[in-house]
Amino acid sequence: xxxxxxxxxxxxxxxVRRGPGAAPEPAVLADGRVHPLDLAALGATSINDVFERxxxxxxxxxxxxxxxxxxxxxxxxxxxxxxxxxxxxTGANYRTHVIDLEVGHMRPDDPLTKxxxxxxxxxxxxxxxxxxxxxxxxxxxxxxxxEDQPLVLPAYSDRNDWELELAAIIGTTAFRVSREDAxxxxxxxxxxxxxxxxxxxxxxxxxxxxxxxxxxxxxxGFNPAGPFAVPRSELPPPDGFALRLDVNGxxxxxxxxxxxxxxxxxxxxxxxxxxxxxxxxxxxxGSPAGNGQARGIFLKPGDEMVGSxxxxxxxxxxxxxxxxxx
Numbered sequence: 001x002x003x004x005x006x007x008x009x010x011x012x013x014x015x016v017r018r019g020p021g022a023a024p025e026p027a028v029l030a031d032g033r034v035h036p037l038d039l040a041a042l043g044a045t046s047i048n049d050v051f052e053r054x055x056x057x058x059x060x061x062x063x064x065x066x067x068x069x070x071x072x073x074x075x076x077x078x079x080x081x082x083x084x085x086x087x088x089x090t091g092a093n094y095r096t097h098v099i100d101l102e103v104g105h106m107r108p109d110d111p112l113t114k115x116x117x118x119x120x121x122x123x124x125x126x127x128x129x130x131x132x133x134x135x136x137x138x139x140x141x142x143x144x145x146x147e148d149q150p151l152v153l154p155a156y157s158d159r160n161d162w163e164l165e166l167a168a169i170i171g172t173t174a175f176r177v178s179r180e181d182a183x184x185x186x187x188x189x190x191x192x193x194x195x196x197x198x199x200x201x202x203x204x205x206x207x208x209x210x211x212x213x214x215x216x217x218x219x220x221g222f223n224p225a226g227p228f229a230v231p232r233s234e235l236p237p238p239d240g241f242a243l244r245l246d247v248n249g250x251x252x253x254x255x256x257x258x259x260x261x262x263x264x265x266x267x268x269x270x271x272x273x274x275x276x277x278x279x280x281x282x283x284x285x286g287s288p289a290g291n292g293q294a295r296g297i298f299l300k301p302g303d304e305m306v307g308s309x310x311x312x313x314x315x316x317x318x319x320x321x322x323x324x325x326x
Contacts, residue, residue: 093286
């Protein structure tokens with residue numbers, strides 16, 4: 001399903017800056033215009049409070065979109081539309097993506113051929129989808145930034161990779177919820193790009209402990225989010241979303257969410273068994289095939305990533321080099 005990078009959501013919540021150094025403020029995007037949102041007038045204390053109380057606040061929020069002429073998008077700077085207290089990431093959740101990674105991470109001395117490794121990975125993924133459980137790990141909230149901040153590529157690696165993802169925004173607290181009730185706790189969705197430093201994923205000094213997601217995924221700005229947060233009621237069911245990521249105008253990821261091993265209901269039910277998911281939290285659903293690791297190419301200064309997901313608009317992220325000594 002083709003995606004138009006220039007299509008805006010008809011309605012969304014955003015956070016904007018009105019000038020250099022200005023603090024982010026919540027707003028409503030409606031029909032291409034930005035309308036400031038007065039939290040005090042709503043009786044809300046934060047954007048997370050709005051997500052949590054959406055059932056009662058939605059009419060007033062939508063009314064804000066007609067209360068004034070609004071601002072042009074060119075008159076504001078869009079930043080991350082969310083301020084999560086928790087970031088829960090789902091690993092190995094797109095079938096084709098996992099298979100490509102398994103083959104891409106093969107050692108030169110591996111006894112299997114690439115064809116054999118792919119066949120073995122396919123068997124494992126089908127077995128996991130039928131009988132396994134989702135795999136989660138935690139990200140740090142400070143890595144969540146807006147597209148207004150360039151992605152600073154850390155100087156300690158030249159193997160930084162893209163991973164476009166659909167992220168669910170939690171509305172009401174979810175704790176030990178069933179699959180049947182899981183989506184009732186979702187406020188809506190946004191775009192994230194889960195940047196990964198590939199050569200830091202596995203600990204070579206202690207292979208037995210496996211993956212090191214702190215080092216591989218939590219550098220500054222490694223989770224650009226937004227710029228739009230779209231309510232669930234504005235969108236179709238999340239099992240058929242199209243995802244597309246271009247790097248310097250070349251399409252790298254082009255897939256749909258029907259390649260998920262575990263759908264969003266299964267993810268929320270599984271994650272909420274361990275700890276409560278809180279209003280405003282982000283739950284990443286995983287990234288489809290087409291990353292740099294599988295292609296043998298990685299991000300470099302000057303690159304631009306443009307990601308789009310059905311109904312969520314477009315995210316543009318510029319890459320720059322880390323300054324010496326920073």
